[in-house]
Every structure is written in C-alpha cells, then in structure tokens.
Amino acid sequence: MKQYDCRVTGSVIHRLRLERGLTQEVLSGLAGIARSHLAMIEAGAKDAAVDTLWRIADALGLRLSELMRIVEDSTV
Amino acid sequence: MKQYDCRVTGSVIHRLRLERGLTQEVLSGLAGIARSHLAMIEAGAKDAAVDTLWRIADALGLRLSELMRIVEDSTV
DNA sequence: GCTCATTGTCTGCGATCGCAGACAGAAAAA
DNA sequence: TTTTTCTGTCTGCGATCGCAGACAATGAGC
Numbered sequence: 001m002k003q004y005d006c007r008v009t010g011s012v013i014h015r016l017r018l019e020r021g022l023t024q025e026v027l028s029g030l031a032g033i034a035r036s037h038l039a040m041i042e043a044g045a046k047d048a049a050v051d052t053l054w055r056i057a058d059a060l061g062l063r064l065s066e067l068m069r070i071v072e073d074s075t076v
Numbered sequence: 077m078k079q080y081d082c083r084v085t086g087s088v089i090h091r092l093r094l095e096r097g098l099t100q101e102v103l104s105g106l107a108g109i110a111r112s113h114l115a116m117i118e119a120g121a122k123d124a125a126v127d128t129l130w131r132i133a134d135a136l137g138l139r140l141s142e143l144m145r146i147v148e149d150s151t152v
Numbered sequence: 153g154c155t156c157a158t159t160g161t162c163t164g165c166g167a168t169c170g171c172a173g174a175c176a177g178a179a180a181a182a
Numbered sequence: 183t184t185t186t187t188c189t190g191t192c193t194g195c196g197a198t199c200g201c202a203g204a205c206a207a208t209g210a211g212c
Contacts, residue, residue: 001139004130023188034171039190049169049198050126054080063077065144072139099158110201115160125169125199 002075007044009053009071014042016060016070030059078151083120085129085147090118092136092146106135 017027028038032055040046041056048056050064057067093103104114108131116122117132124132126140133143 001130001134004127004140006126009126025188034173035189036172036174036191037170040170043190045191046169047125047127050082050085050123050129051080052170053126054077058077063144063148064080065141065148068139068144069141072141101158110203111159112161112202112204113200116200119160121161122199128200 001072005044005075006041006047008074008076009048009067010042010044012067012070012074013038013056013060016062016067017042020060027056027059031055077148081120081151082117082123084150084152085124085143086118086120088143088146088150089114089132089136092138092143093118096136103132103135107131 017024022030024035024038024042028035031038031052033052037046037048037052038056041048041052053067054064057064060067093100098106100111100114100118104111107114107128109128113122113124113128114132117124117128129143130140133140136143
C-alpha cells in the first residue's frame with residue numbers, strides 16, 4: 001500500500017462534511033475539537049492523531065475504519 | 077461509538093504480531109519504527125500517530141481500515 | 153550453571169499535536 | 183454599502199509523539 005498522506009484524509013473529511021451540510025464550527029463542536037484545528041486538518045496542514053480522527057469520523061456518522069477505507073481508496 | 081483507547085489498539089497489534097510469529101524487532105523493522113516505540117504502543121503506554129499505525133498495519137499485511145475494524149470490534 | 157533472544161521500561165531530545173484566540177478574506181443577504 | 187457567516191491562516195503554549203540508546207528481567211536451549 002502507498003504511504004499515508006494526511007492531505008488525502010483532509011480532503012475526504014472536507015468532502016464528507018460538505019455532503020452533510022455541516023459547517024466547520026458545527027462539526028468541530030460535535031467532534032469536540034477546536035475549529036481552527038479542524039480547518040488545518042481539512043487543509044492537510046496538520047496530521048491529526050488517531051483519537052482525533054476517531055471523533056471526527058464519529059461526528060460524521062462513520063466509524064474510523066470506514067473513514068480510513070475511503071482514505072485508502074482515495075490514496076494514489 | 078465508544079471512545080478511542082490506544083490500549084485496545086496495542087493489544088490487537090500484540091496479538092496479530094504473535095499470530096504471525098514476528099518479533100518486535102522484525103515488525104518494527106518492517107514498519108520502519110523504533111522497537112522501543114513499538115513496545116510502548118503494544119503496552120498501551122503510547123498513543124501512536126496515524127501514519128505509524130498505517131505502517132504497522134502494512135507490516136502486518138493489513139490495511140489500516142482493517143486494523144481499525146478489529147480495534148472497533150474489540151472496543152468495549 | 154551459562155548464553156542468547158526477546159521483551160518491558162526508562163532517559164533525554166527534537167518534532168509535532170491540539171488548544172485558545174485573533175485577524176483578514178470571501179460570499180451571501182439586506 | 184453594511185452585516186453576517188464561514189473559512190483560511192497565523193501565534194504562543196503545554197502535551198505528546200517518535201527517536202536512539204541503555205538496562206534489567208524473562209525464558210529457551212545447551
């Protein structure tokens with residue numbers, strides 16, 4: 001498998017958030033993280049920790065394994 | 077879903093490594109991380125970053141999504 | 153007994169995460 | 183234009199990751 005690239009994760013989260021019609025403010029609130037941090041993660045400028053991604057996936061109505069599967073399938 | 081607990085991830089990695097008959101030395105070498113670090117992760121004393129888990133899963137012959145699914149199913 | 157392989161656990165040290173808070177830019181509504 | 187909402191990006195700051203390296207304990211095999 002290819003290398004892990006947090007920019008892929010960021011764009012996937014960004015897309016899923018928009019699909020659900022959520023703002024960064026709302027999603028970060030649901031996930032319990034700072035909005036500025038979520039913005040950085042979506043931009044691919046920060047590499048989120050596992051429990052952070054776990055909570056974001058939860059807030060998106062997914063399991064982390066499902067989120068990671070999307071990331072894997074999106075990884076070039 | 078329950079909260080993320082790195083101790084569950086650690087015990088899952090530990091079990092999968094033994095099932096494959098790998099030593100910490102070998103697995104950490106395959107994953108490209110320090111053995112002491114892998115030991116800490118297995119013990120649940122350290123919370124590994126995503127790309128670290130990605131490489132460990134790879135070295136175990138799994139995708140991260142598959143590893144996380146096992147962790148989720150093992151999470152109480 | 154001894155040796156070897158494996159593991160658990162510690163110490164710095166540099167790099168990065170995640171936070172609160174701030175500021176400016178963009179876009180829409182009025 | 184003005185107001186509002188949303189977003190992108192920055193600054194410290196404390197906490198944690200991940201490393202190399204070391205040491206002791208365990209267990210298997212001789």
